[in-house]
Amino acid sequence: MKKIFVNICIALLIFSALLTSCNKKTIDNPNYNNEIGKGVFVLNEGTFTYANSSLTFYDNVADTVGNNIFYKANMAPVGDIAQSLCLYGNSLFIVVNNSGYIYKVDARTVKYQAKLDNLNSPRYMIPAKDNKAYVSDLERTGLWIVDMNEMKVTGFVETGNTTDRMVSLGNRIFVCNWSNYYVPETSNETVQVIDVDSDSYIAEIKVSKEPNSIVTDADGMIWVLCSGGYSGEKDPALYRIDPVTCSVVDVFRFDNQSYPSSLAVDNTGEILYFLNGGYGTLDLYKMSIYDKALPDAPFILAGSRNFYNVSVSPENGEIYVADVKNYTQNGEVFRYTSDGDLISSFTAGIIPNYMLFN
């Protein structure tokens, strides 16, 4: 009996040793060397805490799409909730919100160049001057000042409110105070103005609750779209703002059940696009900056699609609309002419959101 038991022990040990020696780690190397030309980057934000964000590139001339290009080039994920992109020089910056960092990659190969860690909840990045950029943050009351060459934080502009989408005009940055969820005592119904030369906060413009998108038009005016709050009961509106006087010129009010978002401007700077609707569906709307009222009818109906964001090509005015489907599978991007005719569509990653034209 003892012999049998000892033999079993020996057999187990040999078996274990064999298993251990068989366990050689293999690293999949896709040898990704594709160079990126003209087209549009689509950043897919992915599911919260799943870190399944990804980067897609669509070549609009060849009508070809490459998905997961960041992972293929770097063998690592983008991170958790990739929020926005920023192009500066030959580098592409990827702001990853819930991972609290910004990746800097080569804009042609998407190969890793540098990383800036330890931001709290970064949202958007906007180049200011020289190598300086501002980064907004959902948990911090102000803007990070970042050196894009060194990928280092060089300062912080305290504004008193959390910061979100931005536009740059002259030597001023206009930043939306979109949310006070994480810092409850602050404002979520203002647009703040930053002087780029002095890195200081200089003015504030009162708008409706949750200004979620901001653009500049051909007349040098600023347009701000406010959803009115996440339950939609607080005065959703579109504002036209004079950037010089920092005052509201026009207000276009939506009905209370609306939830407008994703304001975009076309290549002429004269046409605005945005999403709006009630519970369930957001359709695409179009209006001229010279219109005296909000459009009554949608420009493109979503139907069974789940529109999430809109972007317009600065080259030819083509409209790109992201459909996130059920938020847990790959989304799709629809490409339309400025007349609303569908040109093509392509599959992106999970929750396609931010789009950047190369």
Added chain:
Amino acid sequence: MMMKRCFVVLSLMLFVFVAKAQDTIVLQTVEVVDSPLKKTAEASMERSMDPSLIKRLNTVSMSQLLIQHSPVFIKTYGPGGLATASFRGTTPSHTLVLWNGFRLNTPSLGQVDFSTIPVFMTDNIALQWGSRTSSNSGGLGGVVNIENNGYYGDGLILDLKQSYGSFNSIGSYLTLGYSAEKCFVRVKAYRNSSDNDFEYNNVALIPHQAMRQKNADFVDYGVMPEAEFKFKNSLLSVVSWNQWSYRNQPQIMPNVNNDNTKEYNENVFSRNFISYKYYWNTGYLMLKTACFYEQQHYFLQSYTSDGHPVTTVNTDNDAFSFFNIVDLEQRLALRWNLHAKIQWDNEHVKADNYDSLKKRNILSIYAAVNGKLLGNLNLRLTLRNDIVDGTNVGLFPTATLSYVFFNIKELSANVGYSHNYRSPSLNDLYWTPGGNPELKPENGKTWDFNLKYQKEIKRLKIESQLGIYYSMVNDWIQWVPTTYRYWIPENVSEVLAYGLELHVGLDYSFKDLNLSLSGNYVYSSTSDMSEMAELQNTKGKQLIYIPKHHANAFLSARWKTWNVSYTMEFTGRRNTSMNDDEFFAFQLDPYMLHHLSFGKQICKFNIEARLNNFTNVDYQAVLWRAMPGISWEVMIGYKL
């Protein structure tokens, strides 16, 4: 820290003291507890975990026991992290966990974290499915039934265990009590902690790098006093299970370089029950009442680079549950039996994420009859009617036919139909924002077929079980996004789950040698067949985090006072999203883990050494959650 040291020192002192006092060999007693009225049909829809295995693994968590030795799939976030069970292709909220007949699924979330159930606190663990789950709502996938049992006439009970392992993992377990002829008193107490700072290969950083896990330490304390008194025709039991745990939450792999957040969970619970059982020759009547209190505290804070707090999420969830059960079993004429139960549950939850205190009342009336239909053919019929907050949820019947083959007496088969429901969790109903008070209960119908073969050929015992199931759950609750950018739960999915479970067990004893081999293989197909899924092109795709294949095997050899065992667990490919794409983040690779253990009994001492994941497999059970490679653990135990 001070408390931890005191506990370890006290345990060791007690150890030495007792060790000196005793030096005779005592073999471990193994009780096989079974209800005298448990019938063939019921037994074939249940599998009890081997009591000797429970005793042997009583320093591990229930999640580890189940993933290594049962057909239940456990989704684990790593040591000390959330571990939830998926039974027969359903989600964790469809796995009902009963402790001595009382529901452990929390009213808020509807599921159970198996990492917080130490095997040490239990005496019996059984898995139940089909119509065996019919006496309660919620177990659409199945039931994990945990019980505590008293035993009599054994005198002083003293059992001490101390374990130490990799990552400064320390476990101290004490059982002290007295088992008289008519009275059983026992207290179990334990402390379990780990720094959990294992080394792993972080494949989410550029470049990949080996690093240590941070902020994953945890500590659990528990104490469970029990008393049971036997009278002439009755039995009175009182049990109180109290536990406290503190668990740091580590960052997901891509985020590890951010040192500006602190996240932890602190949970406390006290589960208490009293039961009185009056029995007679042909049946019994049992009255049970229980009161559970559970507090869950979640904390998340982010900081500036110089350490000033920026934002804080600090939420509490307090749940009180009261259960009252009247249970009757009675043998009827012609070998038929009746089981009837009336249960009234009352839940109160006060949560920071609800706008007010939320309550729920559930009245449940249940009856089952079981008996011989023809020859070797048995029939079991059950019917339950539940009333939730004054609304009648409906009638839920089950029927099972079981048959013992004439020519092969060791072979039995049964075929069953069961209909059950699951109420939405209170989070589904009342979470702000998004909670949907209009939700209907989920409605599940299951057909299953089981074959069981048990035979003893001289010294060899064979036990084999095959289960095939097909179930449809309508009004499956899913959180769906809205244009307001928050999600709300709706009864949108219709989930079809089918598959098979195969279990084989062999046991061979000859003189001082005992060899045993057991294994489970599970095939599980689970997909949403609803119109919405069709619209979204996800119809027929495997639901996320439910592997199509998983398996485990256990080989053990015992000779005199020596023992050695090998355990294998295999988890197949899992989807993390509803894509066909083979992008790593959308599909997790399959993995196979191997564990070894060696043990030796010296007088009343038992020494055991374990080597976990000895092939040092680098794997992810949940996307971007670090898992430990090879680790070791030594354990020394003393049993009077």
